[in-house]
Amino acid sequence: MSYQITIEKTKNPKQKPDEHNLGFGIHFTDHMFTxxxxxxxxxxxxKIIPYSPLSLDPSCMVFHYGQAIFEGLKAYKSVNGDILLFRPRKNMERVNISNERLCIPPIDVDFAVEAIKTIVRVDQDWIPKSEGTSLYIRPFIISTDPYLGVRPSNTYKFLIILSPVGAYYKEGINPVKIYVENKYVRTVKGGIGYAKTPGNYAASLKAQMEAKEKGYTQVLWLDGIERKYVEEVGTMNVFFKINGEVITPSLEGTILAGITRDSTIELLKSMGVKVTERRISIEEIYEAHEKGTLEEAFGTGTAAVISPIGELNWNGKIIQINDGKIGEISSKVYDTITGIQSGKIEDPFGWIVKV
Incomplete structure (x- = not known):
């Protein structure tokens, strides 16, 4: 379908934040897409309009039944001034995977990518240039019927907001400490674990808060039935390098098919690294550590890109991975993906889209 995006510029531009002290998801640009x-x-x-609060009826269905999805991607300013997006079409295709599971009407993928390009162009002055910074892009869809019966909504709102960001984790590229969750369950097969929907994240908060109280950055989830097989970290897919082989949990309907996960697999294979997608138990990981074959562990995601894992705590048994230091594979993947994203490294995969 053909759409014409109308643009209304703000009359009151905001003061831009210090790009050396951005944090993550704190500051928002002058405009939003609706x-x-x-x-x-x-x-x-x-349309693109000035960034402003939404006016919604208190009976709006999203508040009561959680029928909503979202995405996350980034825009970067290259050294020669180009504005670059990293695999935006993959994100918009994933929107429709989430939409289908949540009974939300599909969007036109090509138009959604064009909408992202348009709002990024409008607010391009907000793209930070300092090392490790970017413009985070948050597309999301909410159900808007004013109705308290349980059914899919008949009306929806699709929005895109932008936020200049620094590192997601305060540790940056330094290894993080992860708590292996045994008590709580986030999702099971047949559920909504593979969709990027707020309910998945709401289900993770309790475990995440308890892990933080114990001094851990994030939670590593195990499968919801046997509490045995590794699934994902709260905001990241996870990889383990054991005896030269990189292993990541296979996609079986309970974890998110991460764009950075997919990029990491493709990149490692191009480097000649053996990569296997399969079920892997927490016992296998601890046994590999005991044998001295657990060489690295790291998470992947849009927000942090690569986050090395330096420590795991499972049932009170704490292990250090690679002496708590970033590993060779983690470092290579991080440097290559961020180099491609920023335009410093040639993109042989066709991942970069210029705005």
């Missing part, structure tokens, strides 16, 4: 869906009419009225 588009509505009405049953029988489809998606309509795409």
């Amino acid at each position: 588009m509505d869906y009405t049953e029988g009419k489809g998606w309509h009225d795409p």
Whole structure:
């Protein structure tokens, strides 16, 4: 379908934050994208307007039944001034995977990518240039019917907001400490674990808070049935290098098919590294550590890109991985992906899209 995006520029531009002290998800740009869906009419009225609060009825269905999805990607400013996006189409294709599971009407992927490009162009002065910074892009869809019965909504709102960001974890590229969760369950097969929907993250908060109280950055989830097989870290997919082989949990409907995960697998294979997607138990990881064959562990995700794991705590048994230091593979993947994202390294994969 063909859409025309109308643009209304703000009359009151905000003061931009210090890009050396951005944090993550704290500051927001001058504009936002909105588009509505009405049953029988489809998606309509795409526009970019000044960033402002939403006016929603208290009975709006998203508040009561959680019918919503979101995505996350980034824009970068290259050394020669180009504005670069990293695999935006993959994110928008994943929107429709989430939409299908949550009974939300699909979006036009090509148009959604164009909408991202348009709002990034409008707020391009907000893209930070300092090392390790970027413009985080948050597309999301919420159900908007004012109705308290349980059913899919007939109306929706698609929005995109932007936030200049620094490192997601305060540790940056330094290894993080991860707590292996045994008590709580986030999702099971047949559930919504593979969709990027707020309910998955709400289900993770209790375990995450308890882990932080114990001094850990994040939680490593085990499968919801046997509490045996590794799934993912709260905000990242996870990889383990054992005896020269990189292993990551296979996609079986309970974890997110991460864009950075997919990029990491493709990149490692291009480097000649053996990569295997399969079920891997926490016992196998601890046994590999005991044998001295657990060489590295790291998480992957849009927010942190690569986050090395330096310590695991499972049932009170603490192990250090690679002496708590970043490993060779983690470092190579991080340097290569961030180099491609920033335009410093040639992109042989066709991942970069210029705005």
